[in-house]
Amino acid sequence: MSTQFSEEKLNKIKEIVTHYPEGEQKSALLPVLHLAQQEFGGWLDVPVMDYVASLLSLEPIEVYEVATFYSMYNMKPVGKFMFEVCQTGPCMLRGSDDIIAYIEQKLSIKAGETTNDGMFTLKPVECLGACGYAPMMQLGNYYREHLTKEKVDQIIDECRTSVAINN
Amino acid sequence: MGRKLLLEKAHVEGIRTYEVYRREGGYRSVEKALKSMTPEQVVEEVKKSGLRGRGGAGFPAGMKWSFIAKPEGVPRHLVCNADESEPGTFKDRYLMEFIPHLLIEGLIVSSFALGSNATYVYIRGEYAWIAGILEKAIDEAKHNGFLGKNILGSGFDCEIYIHRGAGAYICGEETALIESLEGKRGNPRIKPPFPAIKGAWGRPTVVNNVETLCAVVPIINDGGEEYARIGVGKSTGTKLLSACGNINKPGIYEIDMTISVEEFIYSDEYCGGIADGKRLKACIPGGSSVPILPANLLLKTAKGETRYMNYESLADGGFATGSMMGSGGFIVLDEDQCVVRHTMTLARFYHHESCGQCSPCREGTGWMEKILKNIEYGKGKPSDIDLLWDIQRKIEGNTICPLGDAAAWPVAAAIRHFRDEFEWHITNPVAAQQRNFGLAHYADPLEVAATA
Numbered sequence: 001m002s003t004q005f006s007e008e009k010l011n012k013i014k015e016i017v018t019h020y021p022e023g024e025q026k027s028a029l030l031p032v033l034h035l036a037q038q039e040f041g042g043w044l045d046v047p048v049m050d051y052v053a054s055l056l057s058l059e060p061i062e063v064y065e066v067a068t069f070y071s072m073y074n075m076k077p078v079g080k081f082m083f084e085v086c087q088t089g090p091c092m093l094r095g096s097d098d099i100i101a102y103i104e105q106k107l108s109i110k111a112g113e114t115t116n117d118g119m120f121t122l123k124p125v126e127c128l129g130a131c132g133y134a135p136m137m138q139l140g141n142y143y144r145e146h147l148t149k150e151k152v153d154q155i156i157d158e159c160r161t162s163v164a165i166n167n
Numbered sequence: 168m169g170r171k172l173l174l175e176k177a178h179v180e181g182i183r184t185y186e187v188y189r190r191e192g193g194y195r196s197v198e199k200a201l202k203s204m205t206p207e208q209v210v211e212e213v214k215k216s217g218l219r220g221r222g223g224a225g226f227p228a229g230m231k232w233s234f235i236a237k238p239e240g241v242p243r244h245l246v247c248n249a250d251e252s253e254p255g256t257f258k259d260r261y262l263m264e265f266i267p268h269l270l271i272e273g274l275i276v277s278s279f280a281l282g283s284n285a286t287y288v289y290i291r292g293e294y295a296w297i298a299g300i301l302e303k304a305i306d307e308a309k310h311n312g313f314l315g316k317n318i319l320g321s322g323f324d325c326e327i328y329i330h331r332g333a334g335a336y337i338c339g340e341e342t343a344l345i346e347s348l349e350g351k352r353g354n355p356r357i358k359p360p361f362p363a364i365k366g367a368w369g370r371p372t373v374v375n376n377v378e379t380l381c382a383v384v385p386i387i388n389d390g391g392e393e394y395a396r397i398g399v400g401k402s403t404g405t406k407l408l409s410a411c412g413n414i415n416k417p418g419i420y421e422i423d424m425t426i427s428v429e430e431f432i433y434s435d436e437y438c439g440g441i442a443d444g445k446r447l448k449a450c451i452p453g454g455s456s457v458p459i460l461p462a463n464l465l466l467k468t469a470k471g472e473t474r475y476m477n478y479e480s481l482a483d484g485g486f487a488t489g490s491m492m493g494s495g496g497f498i499v500l501d502e503d504q505c506v507v508r509h510t511m512t513l514a515r516f517y518h519h520e521s522c523g524q525c526s527p528c529r530e531g532t533g534w535m536e537k538i539l540k541n542i543e544y545g546k547g548k549p550s551d552i553d554l555l556w557d558i559q560r561k562i563e564g565n566t567i568c569p570l571g572d573a574a575a576w577p578v579a580a581a582i583r584h585f586r587d588e589f590e591w592h593i594t595n596p597v598a599a600q601q602r603n604f605g606l607a608h609y610a611d612p613l614e615v616a617a618t619a
Contacts, residue, residue, distance in 0.1 A: 020368075027349050027368075028350065030331065030350060031330070034292070062350075069353065069522075070334045070335050071335065072292045072293070072334035089255070089512045090411045090498050092509065094411075126254075127336070129260055131255050131498070132410065132419070133257075
């Protein structure tokens with residue numbers, strides 16, 4: 001995969017930089033890393049981070065230290081669909097442990113692992129701010145809430161179907 | 168039925184759009200402030216209202232505003248803290264997701280009061296779709312002349328930008344948030360200088376929570392004195408609570424801070440009682456950082472008086488027998504829940520979220536998680552409880568930011584009030600793998616539990 005944003009994305013980045021005071025383009029780093037992760041395979045490989053550094057006139061280390069700090073930036077490849085299941089107190093009270101165990105069994109992977117076909121990653125995460133709708137997970141840019149085993153089955157089927165259609 | 172100031176219109180069909188929001192009386196406070204008030208008068212109204220910061224600390228918002236420095240020729244900034252991440256708290260999300268224009272309206276009036284021409288909303292990265300909702304609301308407001316240059320002919324210019332975080336609880340701490348806004352790791356800064364003097368990009372900055380900024384709208388519309396008439400004592404106005412855990416009706420509730428804790432839990436208007444007909448064991452009333460209380464101390468103070476849902480009453484008895492209003496994240500545990508396991512998940516959370524800057528927090532949170540895991544999984548030693556106590560004491564007060572305290576308090580309170588449950592886990596490691604300690608005496612009338 002070539003590490004180069006499209007013209008459209010480059011213009012978007014230029015626009016983002018204007019949100020911040022002149023000379024403070026480093027402030028655009030978090031939004032640009034989000035874009036980069038989305039664009040270049042769902043994780044931030046070193047060449048990708050170096051590319052972002054060059055775009056914002058930063059030293060590569062300034063990008064690495066930020067990318068490794070925030071939990072949403074993936075430092076290694078992840079599956080096409082990442083099930084980020086919340087496991088903190090309020091979700092635990094509503095059965096998140098059972099949901100995690102069910103997904104592990106259903107996909108034959110352990111927490112933190114990716115299925116062999118590269119489709120699914122299961123990542124238990126800390127509080128996502130959806131405590132009243134527990135148990136829940138983040139899938140892509142959206143939340144899936146009030147999870148049950150049946151709902152998990154449905155979500156897995158949905159993911160498989162969407163890939164089949166796109167192929 | 169309590170009075171609603173923020174959620175009154177939340178269920179009006181289409182309220183997310185500018186058109187409906189405006190038709191329902193939206194943006195009146197912007198017209199009033201920009202056309203008939205000076206920035207100082209807006210600050211004065213917020214002071215009069217007694218509004219306290221709704222993010223968790225409860226610091227008077229008007230006073231915070233009055234601290235902002237105004238050096239000649241230096242831009243000032245308002246930053247909205249929408250990095251809602253305190254376990255149990257999901258109220259800001261509700262406001263932004265369902266009534267986004269209320270926040271935009273509050274932001275414009277507050278930006279005017281503070282002289283901020285570029286205002287930022289720092290929203291937690293996971294709320295990705297909500298960032299989109301807010302951006303749409305901003306576009307609509309701009310299209311209708313409420314943002315941009317020379318708003319309503321007042322000469323006041325204002326732009327609002329959405330800045331998404333990327334997963335870090337610590338960025339809810341205002342100086343870490345500012346660092347993150349500047350494109351850095353979310354390491355809190357040493358104060359002073361306070362953000363009001365030197366904040367984002369070294370400029371005077373005020374950071375306020377979403378709910379706080381939304382509350383500015385009714386304060387300007389109806390006047391600060393009117394707002395202060397609602398509630399009790401120093402708990403003025405209304406407060407959003409996000410209720411979760413083992414209750415029948417988890418969700419967001421707006422209360423006027425005069426109702427009792429018992430009414431909040433058991434009334435059908437609010438939580439609707441404990442789920443599955445079970446009994447109440449414990450509750451964390453203000454987000455995961457505040458002390459957990461057993462049922463008996465939650466419903467009544469140590470003096471045997473009814474406990475109310477407001478800043479003062481929830482804190483009655485200090486940390487020995489009370490808790491805090493915090494962020495309003497109300498977490499309820501039923502009789503079948505294990506306090507050790509719940510505390511372990513919170514310790515894991517704080518360990519994960521510690522930024523690593525201060526040793527007591529970086530190391531201490533990890534040790535606490537490890538020891539709590541041992542106890543929970545049947546490998547605890549009798550000395551572990553005192554060791555936990557010792558560690559939390561050494562974190563509290565010894566860190567740059569309050570995350571250390573926030574990590575220490577839940578562990579301290581769990582040991583303070585549920586020590587026998589921890590001891591039972593250690594002395595009955597096999598049984599503890601098969602069943603929970605249960606309700607025990609935690610709902611019994613006070614005398615016993617009050618001697619913490």
